[in-house]
Amino acid sequence: MNKGEREALAGLLPFEAEPHLPNDRRRLLKEFVMSEIRTSAGRPRRRPLRRPLRPALLASALALGVAAAVGVPAFLSGGTPAYAVSRNADGTLTITIDQAKDPKPLEATLRGMGVNAVVDYIPMGKRCSPQPRSTSFLSRQEAQHPADGRPFLIWPSDEPGFRIDPAAVKPGQTAVLEFNVSADETIAAIWANISRGPVAPCTLVDSDEAPLGPPSGWDD
Amino acid sequence: MSLRARIRDGDAEAFEALFEEMERPVFSHAFRLTGDWSAAEDVLSLTFLEAWRLRYRIDADGGSLRPWVLGIATNVARNLRRAARRYDDALARMPRGHPVPDFSDEIVGRIDAAEQLAAIRQAFGSLRRQEQEVFALCVWSGLDHAEAAQALGVAVGTVRSRLSRARKKLEKLAAERQRDSGWRQVKGDHDSVVRSVGEESR
Numbered sequence: 001m002n003k004g005e006r007e008a009l010a011g012l013l014p015f016e017a018e019p020h021l022p023n024d025r026r027r028l029l030k031e032f033v034m035s036e037i038r039t040s041a042g043r044p045r046r047r048p049l050r051r052p053l054r055p056a057l058l059a060s061a062l063a064l065g066v067a068a069a070v071g072v073p074a075f076l077s078g079g080t081p082a083y084a085v086s087r088n089a090d091g092t093l094t095i096t097i098d099q100a101k102d103p104k105p106l107e108a109t110l111r112g113m114g115v116n117a118v119v120d121y122i123p124m125g126k127r128c129s130p131q132p133r134s135t136s137f138l139s140r141q142e143a144q145h146p147a148d149g150r151p152f153l154i155w156p157s158d159e160p161g162f163r164i165d166p167a168a169v170k171p172g173q174t175a176v177l178e179f180n181v182s183a184d185e186t187i188a189a190i191w192a193n194i195s196r197g198p199v200a201p202c203t204l205v206d207s208d209e210a211p212l213g214p215p216s217g218w219d220d
Numbered sequence: 221m222s223l224r225a226r227i228r229d230g231d232a233e234a235f236e237a238l239f240e241e242m243e244r245p246v247f248s249h250a251f252r253l254t255g256d257w258s259a260a261e262d263v264l265s266l267t268f269l270e271a272w273r274l275r276y277r278i279d280a281d282g283g284s285l286r287p288w289v290l291g292i293a294t295n296v297a298r299n300l301r302r303a304a305r306r307y308d309d310a311l312a313r314m315p316r317g318h319p320v321p322d323f324s325d326e327i328v329g330r331i332d333a334a335e336q337l338a339a340i341r342q343a344f345g346s347l348r349r350q351e352q353e354v355f356a357l358c359v360w361s362g363l364d365h366a367e368a369a370q371a372l373g374v375a376v377g378t379v380r381s382r383l384s385r386a387r388k389k390l391e392k393l394a395a396e397r398q399r400d401s402g403w404r405q406v407k408g409d410h411d412s413v414v415r416s417v418g419e420e421s422r
Contacts, residue, residue: 012390149221
């Protein structure tokens with residue numbers, strides 16, 4: 001469509017003023033949207049979370065050469081795995097969490113797989129204190145894979161759980177994984193980053209802010 | 221890595237940049253489609269929640285994400301109730317504003333008269349929904365035919381034919397307005413874009 005044609009059509013309905021939000025309202029709605037996507041990871045909250053792969057399915061995946069599962073699931077008293085970590089063919093790890101009760105076994109599993117990680121489960125209505133928990137978090141560019149730009153935390157579109165790239169965590173660095181936990185002990189969201197230096201332990205405090213990670217604008 | 225690839229990979233910072241770039245076009249588009257300030261705010265928020273949910277569909281290569289985002293906004297505006305149901309929990313947390321003062325300050329104060337806006341709404345409302353969407357995307361939001369086709373998920377020829385039908389209808393209304401112009405000049409202060417058949421026969 002050329003300019004003249006567009007102008008002719010616009011002249012038929014001369015909506016001359018461009019409606020726009022006042023700045024404070026725009027800012028408020030942006031904060032709302034960003035808070036929602038950070039806390040819900042974009043999942044509609046009513047959609048049931050998919051279950052992690054069962055050992056039988058993992059065996060099938062192995063047979064197909066899709067993934068090599070080397071995670072050591074921590075079993076709940078009833079024999080159901082609380083979580084699983086599988087190593088994918090491309091070296092990334094997929095973490096699935098069925099019941100988020102105690103983060104320490106998952107943390108130990110990740111360390112056993114070579115990822116120096118700190119894992120915390122954060123219930124709704126809480127957040128970690130202090131935030132940020134490190135003064136030396138890597139920027140997004142620093143954390144991404146130098147060859148293909150892959151980020152540390154990779155959102156898979158067609159598989160349950162969360163995928164991380166362990167190669168992004170260099171010697172001496174610590175991966176920080178914060179999981180937001182719903183009332184039914186399923187995971188609602190994840191926040192992840194890599195710290196060069198020490199990471200403060202997470203003390204849960206009451207909060208009506210976004211539950212994960214530092215407040216927005218902390219690294220401005 | 222491109223903004224497209226970063227958003228597809230779930231990079232919230234890149235998505236925030238997309239919000240900054242597209243907030244104003246999306247709100248304008250939503251307001252023009254719905255004619256309702258509060259609904260346009262809902263469409264704005266839901267469009268970006270939907271864009272985040274559907275980010276896996278983004279191709280890493282390609283130009284501006286503008287057609288894609290405006291396409292989502294069009295779908296949300298068309299199915300606002302359905303979109304609101306999907307995100308009802310989120311909408312319960314959405315900060316509520318004061319639509320009436322905003323409307324008065326930001327829109328009515330900047331055009332000749334509220335009457336003109338009402339007349340535009342009336343003329344726009346005479347188009348079929350599909351014609352409205354194509355008109356809003358191509359004329360008011362500045363997409364070309366191919367971009368509008370991409371936004372709506374239809375063929376380019378369909379965009380052209382809908383736009384052509386819209387043009388014919390609006391030209392007919394404009395001709396009626398011209399016939400009424402003598403009446404309006406005598407009558408008073410405010411110009412209007414079109415008038416109803418009922419007014420014409422008085």
